[in-house]
Amino acid sequence: MLNLSGLNPPQREAVETLSGPMLVLAGAGTGKTRVITFRMANLIRHGVRPDRILSVTFTNKASKEMRERAMKLLNSRSKLKPMVSTFHAYCVKVLREDINALGYPKGFVIYDRGDQEAAARTALREIRVGDKAMKPGDLLNKISSWKMSAITENEASNHVTADFDFLASMAYRRYQKQLRASGAVDFDDLLVLTNRLFLEFPEIRQRHQSRFDHVQVDEYQDTNGVQFQLIEQLVSSHNNICVVGDDDQSIYGWRGAEVQHILNFGGHFPGTKTIRLESNYRCTDKIIDYANRLVKNNKDRHDKTLIAHKPGGAPVRILAYEDETQESENVVREIQYLITELGVRPRDVAILFRTNEQPRLFETEMRRLNVPYVLLGGQSFFDRKEIRDLLAYMKVLSSPRDEVSLLRIINTPSRGIGISTTEKLVQLAVLEGKSLWDVVPQGIAEGTVSKKAQAALSDFQNLLNRFRDEMADHPERLADTTKRLLQAINYDAEIDRQYKEGAQAEQRKQVLEDLVNSIGQYTEKTKKPSLEGFLETTALMDRGDQNDKDSELADNAVRLMTLHSAKGLEFPRVYLVGMEENLLPHKRSVESDLAKDIAEERRLAYVGVTRAMDYLTLTRAKTRMKWGKRRETVASRFLFEMQNEPGEKLVEEHFGDEDEEDDSDDPPVRQTLTSLFDADDNPPF
DNA sequence: AAGGAGGGTTTTTTT
DNA sequence: AACCCTCCTT
Numbered sequence: 001m002l003n004l005s006g007l008n009p010p011q012r013e014a015v016e017t018l019s020g021p022m023l024v025l026a027g028a029g030t031g032k033t034r035v036i037t038f039r040m041a042n043l044i045r046h047g048v049r050p051d052r053i054l055s056v057t058f059t060n061k062a063s064k065e066m067r068e069r070a071m072k073l074l075n076s077r078s079k080l081k082p083m084v085s086t087f088h089a090y091c092v093k094v095l096r097e098d099i100n101a102l103g104y105p106k107g108f109v110i111y112d113r114g115d116q117e118a119a120a121r122t123a124l125r126e127i128r129v130g131d132k133a134m135k136p137g138d139l140l141n142k143i144s145s146w147k148m149s150a151i152t153e154n155e156a157s158n159h160v161t162a163d164f165d166f167l168a169s170m171a172y173r174r175y176q177k178q179l180r181a182s183g184a185v186d187f188d189d190l191l192v193l194t195n196r197l198f199l200e201f202p203e204i205r206q207r208h209q210s211r212f213d214h215v216q217v218d219e220y221q222d223t224n225g226v227q228f229q230l231i232e233q234l235v236s237s238h239n240n241i242c243v244v245g246d247d248d249q250s251i252y253g254w255r256g257a258e259v260q261h262i263l264n265f266g267g268h269f270p271g272t273k274t275i276r277l278e279s280n281y282r283c284t285d286k287i288i289d290y291a292n293r294l295v296k297n298n299k300d301r302h303d304k305t306l307i308a309h310k311p312g313g314a315p316v317r318i319l320a321y322e323d324e325t326q327e328s329e330n331v332v333r334e335i336q337y338l339i340t341e342l343g344v345r346p347r348d349v350a351i352l353f354r355t356n357e358q359p360r361l362f363e364t365e366m367r368r369l370n371v372p373y374v375l376l377g378g379q380s381f382f383d384r385k386e387i388r389d390l391l392a393y394m395k396v397l398s399s400p401r402d403e404v405s406l407l408r409i410i411n412t413p414s415r416g417i418g419i420s421t422t423e424k425l426v427q428l429a430v431l432e433g434k435s436l437w438d439v440v441p442q443g444i445a446e447g448t449v450s451k452k453a454q455a456a457l458s459d460f461q462n463l464l465n466r467f468r469d470e471m472a473d474h475p476e477r478l479a480d481t482t483k484r485l486l487q488a489i490n491y492d493a494e495i496d497r498q499y500k501e502g503a504q505a506e507q508r509k510q511v512l513e514d515l516v517n518s519i520g521q522y523t524e525k526t527k528k529p530s531l532e533g534f535l536e537t538t539a540l541m542d543r544g545d546q547n548d549k550d551s552e553l554a555d556n557a558v559r560l561m562t563l564h565s566a567k568g569l570e571f572p573r574v575y576l577v578g579m580e581e582n583l584l585p586h587k588r589s590v591e592s593d594l595a596k597d598i599a600e601e602r603r604l605a606y607v608g609v610t611r612a613m614d615y616l617t618l619t620r621a622k623t624r625m626k627w628g629k630r631r632e633t634v635a636s637r638f639l640f641e642m643q644n645e646p647g648e649k650l651v652e653e654h655f656g657d658e659d660e661e662d663d664s665d666d667p668p669v670r671q672t673l674t675s676l677f678d679a680d681d682n683p684p685f
Numbered sequence: 686a687a688g689g690a691g692g693g694t695t696t697t698t699t700t
Numbered sequence: 701a702a703c704c705c706t707c708c709t710t
Contacts, residue, residue: 562698
C-alpha cells in the first residue's frame with residue numbers, strides 16, 4: 001500500500017495526476033524528487049506496468065536511488081522495473097540497437113572529455129584566430145552549443161557571427177570527420193544521433209515510442225533543445241509527460257540548456273496542468289530569506305517565493321579573511337572543531353566552490369588536520385594519466401579504428417615508434433583512405449619506416465592482436481587479462497622512470513590496481529560482461545558514481561564539490577567559499593557583460609545557498625594569489641544582494657592580521673569561536 | 686628516438 | 701605554481 005499521507009496538498013495533487021501533460025514548478029527544497037518518486041510508485045499501484053514508465057534524471061546516481069526508493073515504497077518484488085535513466089544512458093541503449101541506420105558501427109566508441117579534447121586539438125591544427133591558437137576547450141563548447149541547437153557541421157558556417165565562429169565551424173567539420181572515421185561518438189552525439197534517428201526513421205521512432213506509456217523528466221529547467229525534441233518525439237502518441245523543475249536553478253545555459261523550455265511548457269503541450277511547490281522544508285527561515293532576496297534580482301523568471309517551514313534558525317554568517325590560505329585554514333579548523341567537539345558527522349558538512357581550482361588548499365588543510373573528506377568532481381580518477389593510458393589500450397582493443405586512443409598508446413610506454421614513424425603512418429592512412437590501424441601492416445611490410453620501427457610496429461601489432469583475442473574469448477577474465485597487459489607493456493617500469501620519488505610511483509601504481517579491481521567488480525556484477533560493456537559503463541559514469549567504490553569511506557566524510565555538482569543535494573551545514581567578484585560571479589560572466597550570464601551566476605549562488613539545511617557560512621578572501629601574484633579582491637555583489645535591500649552596506653566579520661601579528665600560535669579562529677559563543681545565546685553552530 | 690631544460694601560457698561550470 | 705610545448709643535446 002502506498003501511503004500518501006506525508007505529502008502536502010500540492011505534492012499530493014501532483015502524485016495523483018497520472019495522465020496528460022503536467023508541469024511541476026518546484027522551488028528548492030520543496031520535495032520535488034520525492035514527488036516524482038512517489039508518482040512513479042503511484043502509477044504502478046494503479047496498474048501501469050513498471051517497465052512502461054521512463055523516468056529521466058540528471059545523474060546516474062540519482063537514477064539508481066530513485067528506482068530503489070520507488071520499488072521500496074511499493075514493497076514490490078516485481079522483476080519488472082521502471083526505466084530510470086539519464087538522457088545519455090537512454091540514448092546509448094537506443095543507439096546500440098539502431099545506429100547502423102545512420103552509417104555508424106554498432107560497436108561505436110564513446111569519447112570522453114579527454115578524447116574529445118585530443119580530437120579537438122587535432123582538428124585545430126593550422127587553424128588560428130589572429131595569431132593565437134584556439135583553445136580546444138573553447139572549440140568544444142562552441143561545437144556543443146551548435147549540436148544542442150541541432151546545427152550540423154555542414155550548417156555551422158551559416159550561423160557565424162565572428163571570426164572565431166567561422167574558424168570554429170571549419171574545425172567542427174574536421175572534428176566530426178575524425179570522430180566518424182574513428183567509429184566514435186562524443187557525449188553530444190549520443191543525443192543528436194538518437195534524435196536524428198527518430199526524425200529520419202519513423203519506424204524506428206515508433207518502435208522506441210511504443211515501449212513507454214508514461215515519461216517523467218526531473219531537473220527539467222536544464223533541458224536543451226535536442227533533449228526537448230527527443231522528449232516530444234517520445235511522448236507524441238500519448239502526451240503522458242510529467243516534468244519537474246525550478247527555473248531559478250537553471251545553471252547549464254552554457255551547455256545549451258534553455259529556461260524557455262520550462263517557461264513555455266504549457267504552450268508546447270496544450271492542456272498542461274501546472275502545480276507549484278513553494279513550501280520549503282529543507283532550510284531555516286534565515287537561509288530562505290537570503291535565497292529569496294538574492295534571486296529576486298533576476299528578471300526573467302516565474303515569480304515565486306519560497307515559504308520557510310523551519311523557524312528560528314541560526315544567523316547566516318558572512319566571513320572575510322585576509323587571504324585564501326586563511327580562508328581554508330579557518331574553515332577547515334572550524335569543521336574539525338565541529339566534528340571533534342560538537343559531534344557533528346563529517347558527512348553533514350559540505351564545502352562548495354565555483355571552480356575546480358579552489359578546493360586544493362582546502363584539501364591540503366583537511367589532510368593536515370586529519371579531517372575525512374571526499375572531493376567530488378574535479379580532477380577525477382578517470383582524468384589521471386595512467387588511467388587514461390590504460391583505458392586507451394582497452395579502447396583500441398575494443399575498436400582499433402579509434403584513432404585518438406591509438407595515437408595515445410602507440411608509443412606509450414616508448415617502444416621505438418617515434419614521431420616521424422607515426423607521421424608517416426598517418427600520411428599513408430590519409431592517402432589510402434584507411435584507418436591508422438589498418439595501415440600498420442603496410443608500415444611493417446614496405447620500406448616506409450625505418451628498420452627499427454618496422455620491428456617495433458610488428459611487436460605492437462602482435463601484442464594487441466593477442467590481447468584482443470584473449471579479451472574477446474574470455475570476457476569473464478577481463479581483470480586478469482588487463483593485469484597481464486600491464487605487465488606485457490611493462491607499465492610499472494615507465495612509472496618508475498617518470499617518478500623518481502618512490503612514494504609517488506607507488507601511488508600511481510595503486511591507481512592502476514584500483515582500475516583493475518573495478519574491472520573485476522564489473523565482471524562479477526554483470527551477467528554478460530564484455531570489454532565493450534565495461535568501457536560503456538565507464539564512459540557514462542558521472543562524478544557522483546566515481547566514489548561508489550570506496551563509499552564506506554566516503555559515507556562519513558566532509559563533501560567538497562563545485563556548485564554545479566551540488567545540484568539536487570542538501571547538507572545540514574554548508575560553507576560557500578570564495579564569495580568574490582570574478583569568482584562568483586565568474587570572471588568570464590562579468591566580462592561578457594550580458595545580463596543573462598550574470599543571472600546564471602546568480603542562480604548558481606542561489607543553488608549554493610539553498611543546499612544548506614541549518615547552517616550557512618559564506619566566506620571570501622580579501623586578497624588572492626593569481627598567476628603567482630597576490631591581488632586584492634572585491635566582495636561578490638551577491639553578498640550585498642542577499643544580505644540587504646539595495647544600496648545598503650555589507651556587514652561581514654573580518655579576520656586576519658590587520659595590526660595584530662603577535663599571536664601566530666593562537667589561531668584567530670579559536671578566538672572567533674569562543675567570542676561568538678559567548679556573545680550570543682543563539683550560537684552560530 | 687628519448688629525455689631534459691627552458692620558455693610561454695594558463696584558471697568555468699559537466700552529462 | 702603547474703602544465704604544456706618546443707628546442708636542444710645525447
